[in-house]
Every structure is written in structure tokens, then in C-alpha cells.
Amino acid sequence: MRGIGFVVLSLFIVGCADRDELRALQSRVDGLELEVKSLREGTATVDESIADELKTLTSSVVELQSLDPFAPTAAYLEIGTDGYSVATTQYGRVAVFIEDVKAFGSGSRVDIRLLNLASATLTDVTADVKYRNWAFGDLGKMSTEDMLSKSADIKLSESLKPGVAKRVQLNLPGMQIEQIKIVAITVAAGGLRYVKE
Numbered sequence: 001m002r003g004i005g006f007v008v009l010s011l012f013i014v015g016c017a018d019r020d021e022l023r024a025l026q027s028r029v030d031g032l033e034l035e036v037k038s039l040r041e042g043t044a045t046v047d048e049s050i051a052d053e054l055k056t057l058t059s060s061v062v063e064l065q066s067l068d069p070f071a072p073t074a075a076y077l078e079i080g081t082d083g084y085s086v087a088t089t090q091y092g093r094v095a096v097f098i099e100d101v102k103a104f105g106s107g108s109r110v111d112i113r114l115l116n117l118a119s120a121t122l123t124d125v126t127a128d129v130k131y132r133n134w135a136f137g138d139l140g141k142m143s144t145e146d147m148l149s150k151s152a153d154i155k156l157s158e159s160l161k162p163g164v165a166k167r168v169q170l171n172l173p174g175m176q177i178e179q180i181k182i183v184a185i186t187v188a189a190g191g192l193r194y195v196k197e
Helices: 001-068
Strands: 074-078 084-088 093-104 107-116 120-124 126-133 147-153 163-173 180-189 191-193
Touching: 001 147, 074 093, 084 180, 093 163, 093 180, 107 126, 107 180, 126 163
Parallel strands: none
Antiparallel strands: 074 084, 074 180, 084 093, 093 107, 107 163, 120 191, 126 147, 126 180
16 A cells, blocks of 8 residues: 555656646747747848838939939839830930740740930940849838849840840740749940941
């Protein structure tokens, strides 16, 4: 009988110890859950802060560009919409069109048409093409980790004559068509040639 009492007393002590350990573990889990919640709230605040800074920076760039009418500007186009945008080079303006967008491997392929709006021939024409899966309206709605930006380059083999459009096929690796929201194209020319008639 004495042995059974000892076993019961031992189980009671072990049970109490297990309960104390369980309470300690539960308390630690509760503390960790609070820390995770605090970190998530902090990340959201940082994302909002970055979005606000980016909006401010963008408006500052637009304001600075408006002060210098000869400063190069990018043409901004949305995939899936008709129309064009105008890029400004140091020598004049170029209309930019995006046509025939299709899937290509793990990315996309687009035809870009550049139309020289200047009255002189642009030589050594290049374009820097940036494409991303977010628009300015998405700032603060997407986490910064989900925002993707990629770039590609164009170099025309021929000069761009006045009033003439040049079509260039361009691969946009790493993003499918449905992921791309905005394409920004900055056009530059190495020189200007005017031919008298």
C-alpha cells in the first residue's frame, strides 16, 4: 500500500511539473505571437513610408523635368491599352507605340514602334526599356518584395528619319504578359542630321 501511495504522489508531482512547463511554454508562445504581430505591423508601416517617399520623389522628378523643357523624359505605356506616349530626347520628341504583345518563353515579346516627330534625322538611336508589375496606384497596396522591375535595351541599326516609324521586336524576359503593368521607354539619340531638299 505504501508503494502505491508513493507512485501516486510521484505522478502528482510529475503532473504538476508538466503543467508548470506547459504554462511556461504557452506563455512563451503567446509572447512570440505578439512579437510576430508587432513585426508585421512594423513592416506595413515601412511599406507605407516607402510608398509615400516614392510618390514624393516621383512628383519632384516631374516638377524638375518641367523646369527644363529639353530634359529627356520617358514614354509610359500600359500593356493591353491602345495608344501611344511621347518620349523627349535632347534633340526632339519620339512617339512610342507598343504592339503585338505575346508570351515568349518565361517572359514576353513585344513590338515597339518609334516614330520620329522631329524635322531632322536622329542618329545612333538607343532606348532604355523598363518594365514592371506595378503602377503608381499600387503603391502601398503591394509589399515591396512583390514589386518587380526589369529592363532591356534597344539599339537601332539605322537612323530614325523625320516622320518615319521604326519597328523593333523586343524580348522582355522574366515577366509574363499578364504580370507587366507599365513599360517606361527612355529614348536617346547620339546626334542629329538635317538633310536639305
